[in-house]
Amino acid sequence: MRDLLESKLARFEQLEKDLVDPEVLGSSDRLAQTAREHGSLSKLAGRYRRFKQIVDEMSEAREMLEAGDADMRELAEAEIETLREEREEIWDELLGLTVGGEDANRTRCIMEIRAGTGGDEAALFARDLYEMYKRHAEARRWKMEVMDASATELGGFKEISLAMEGEGVFRELQYESGGHRVQRVPETETQGRVHTSAATVAVMAEPEDVEIELKPEDYRLDKFCASGPGGQHVNKTESAVRLTHLETGIVVQCQDEKSQHKNLAKALRVLKSRIYDHFQQMESQKRADERKSLVGSGDRSQRIRTYNYPQNRLTDHRIGLNLYKLDQIIAGDLQPVTDAMIEYDRQQLRDQMEGLE
Numbered sequence: 001m002r003d004l005l006e007s008k009l010a011r012f013e014q015l016e017k018d019l020v021d022p023e024v025l026g027s028s029d030r031l032a033q034t035a036r037e038h039g040s041l042s043k044l045a046g047r048y049r050r051f052k053q054i055v056d057e058m059s060e061a062r063e064m065l066e067a068g069d070a071d072m073r074e075l076a077e078a079e080i081e082t083l084r085e086e087r088e089e090i091w092d093e094l095l096g097l098t099v100g101g102e103d104a105n106r107t108r109c110i111m112e113i114r115a116g117t118g119g120d121e122a123a124l125f126a127r128d129l130y131e132m133y134k135r136h137a138e139a140r141r142w143k144m145e146v147m148d149a150s151a152t153e154l155g156g157f158k159e160i161s162l163a164m165e166g167e168g169v170f171r172e173l174q175y176e177s178g179g180h181r182v183q184r185v186p187e188t189e190t191q192g193r194v195h196t197s198a199a200t201v202a203v204m205a206e207p208e209d210v211e212i213e214l215k216p217e218d219y220r221l222d223k224f225c226a227s228g229p230g231g232q233h234v235n236k237t238e239s240a241v242r243l244t245h246l247e248t249g250i251v252v253q254c255q256d257e258k259s260q261h262k263n264l265a266k267a268l269r270v271l272k273s274r275i276y277d278h279f280q281q282m283e284s285q286k287r288a289d290e291r292k293s294l295v296g297s298g299d300r301s302q303r304i305r306t307y308n309y310p311q312n313r314l315t316d317h318r319i320g321l322n323l324y325k326l327d328q329i330i331a332g333d334l335q336p337v338t339d340a341m342i343e344y345d346r347q348q349l350r351d352q353m354e355g356l357e
Contacts, residue, residue: 004101012038018038019031019035047093047094051090062076100170100342101174106170108164111201112159113126114200118197121186121195122198129180136333146256147256148270154187161270178304180198180200181306182198204276206269206276214271218246219245223238226239243264243268253267312325316341
């Protein structure tokens, strides 16, 4: 954990230098990206700087305690106690700021929701998840944009991609990555039987352009006509695009906009996020022996949550959480679930970071 804090501080100090670099100042796009990343790290860097300063001051006070006369020792003891209280307060802040890993402070992310097993009911469940996240985003005052969607005739989604932006957006939404299972009587069920279906959610940090540089020769671009449910053509021009990243084989398509230029811009954003996530997952795999908790692992294959409508119950299997207010959660009140996940993760950090001074 010390390495993470030190690397974030080093990155922040480099960004401070970049903000006065003539080359960065001469590029409005690069300046905006640098300023955004600098702003996202400023609180963490400031608190960690103060934490390190307190540790140094406590060390000096202990030296006074050992070498000074009676009056000096009394002053040193009082100073150590004051510094210890401030240190603990800042430490708790740092725990909160580091929950969620190295990408926790990013203010932009891409969310992809896909229907799993269950046919039409799974697609309707994917739609319900989308609406839940939409209402939650509105409550959190996050900006949400649909990047691409594949709808079904019954109004569900085979898949839908969203761009989210706002304070704390990736720290909170990353816990949604994984398999979601629903148990309920489908709208199409005439016998009143409870069915089980599933959807998957993937949440990826959206990198800055300077972190993932994509050149036209790095991917294949295919253009095609956008279409809607049942094969109905949305337009007769080749406005939809499909990108295939040659190195990783990652494929992204976008047909939500009527403009090919806008679809390409959206597809590139999603592709960069997937590439960044791909390499982050590879790096995480290398460190798998260091990761004891499933919380925040982002493993897409694991079933993380069950939505039981007959019992009005939501269960998060990673931490054994049961909440009997599923109706409120589906209506957009996701915060109790998020808070429980973050507090669990925070406690894991407390256990790991005891003794760091």
